[in-house]
Amino acid sequence: MRIIKKIDVMRKFSLAEKKKGRTIGFVPTMGFLHAGHLSLIKKAGKRNDIVVVSIFVNPAQFLPNEDFSAYPKDFRKDALICREESVDVLFYPGRKDIYPAGFSTYVEETSLSKSLCGGSRPGHFKGVTTVVAKLFNIVVPNTVYFGQKDAQQSYIIKRMVSDLNMPVEIKVAPIVREPDGLALSSRNKYLTKGQRAKACFIYKALKIAEKRVKKGERSSAKIKAAIRHVIEANLRGEIDYIDIVDTENLKPLKKLKRKVLMAVAVNVGKARLIDNIILKPGR
Numbered sequence: 001m002r003i004i005k006k007i008d009v010m011r012k013f014s015l016a017e018k019k020k021g022r023t024i025g026f027v028p029t030m031g032f033l034h035a036g037h038l039s040l041i042k043k044a045g046k047r048n049d050i051v052v053v054s055i056f057v058n059p060a061q062f063l064p065n066e067d068f069s070a071y072p073k074d075f076r077k078d079a080l081i082c083r084e085e086s087v088d089v090l091f092y093p094g095r096k097d098i099y100p101a102g103f104s105t106y107v108e109e110t111s112l113s114k115s116l117c118g119g120s121r122p123g124h125f126k127g128v129t130t131v132v133a134k135l136f137n138i139v140v141p142n143t144v145y146f147g148q149k150d151a152q153q154s155y156i157i158k159r160m161v162s163d164l165n166m167p168v169e170i171k172v173a174p175i176v177r178e179p180d181g182l183a184l185s186s187r188n189k190y191l192t193k194g195q196r197a198k199a200c201f202i203y204k205a206l207k208i209a210e211k212r213v214k215k216g217e218r219s220s221a222k223i224k225a226a227i228r229h230v231i232e233a234n235l236r237g238e239i240d241y242i243d244i245v246d247t248e249n250l251k252p253l254k255k256l257k258r259k260v261l262m263a264v265a266v267n268v269g270k271a272r273l274i275d276n277i278i279l280k281p282g283r
Helices: 007-019 035-047 075-084 124-139 148-163 186-190 193-199 201-214 220-234
Strands: 002-004 024-029 050-055 089-091 143-147 169-173 238-246 260-268 271-279
Touching: 002 007, 007 024, 007 050, 007 089, 007 124, 024 035, 024 124, 035 050, 035 143, 035 169, 050 075, 050 124, 075 089, 089 124, 124 148, 143 148, 148 169, 148 260, 148 271, 186 271, 193 201, 193 260, 193 271, 201 220, 201 260, 201 271, 220 238, 220 260
Parallel strands: 002 089, 024 050, 024 143, 050 089, 143 169
Antiparallel strands: 238 260, 260 271
């Protein structure tokens, strides 16, 4: 496995491999890798000749009072994991390489980014789309892999790729969970033992709501109330949002008629936990 830190070296490597007819699968991460990341790496390896993983904690997507400086890091462990997973290149750029002095150009999606996490974290997705666009230009991948846990992010990146005619295929893999249902996240590290024991109620709340939908409930307000009740009854956390949105435009729905995204964000201690499921209510 090669560890590449410089942008020009990374791009030259990718272009040379593509010139040989090889395909590049790319997994962009912020490091502190877990089984969710590994599922993406494995999928990339099955479909592509070359697998590139990037690690870059992107300052542009953190709000002023968020955990940028405290975000968990362990590059040596991450590099070992990548070697064990037969990753071909680990791209590890520095902050000044991605955002050099005088940097003033950003990529912003202005529709899908208004709801859910975008509503409570203004500017977050502007930072995401900017760094992802830059990484696409540097790595020049054929296919890029994201996780369903960050559902809104994947929708926004798909829109960016479509709107800007980027020659990249986006694949979204299912959420990887702990045995009790908690979605894997690097931020789970922030949870205390007591908080961790209760964090599973976020997913349990979504599954209870899913059962109500399967039994015929179509009122978004009633379904969200059921989710809120379970979370507030079992978890000491501040609910950021509970919402049910259309999977095409991410706009909130009053009634469930077609495929929807049911998404939750809860602040538990120092951790901001997000989760979601996709439902197909039928008629």
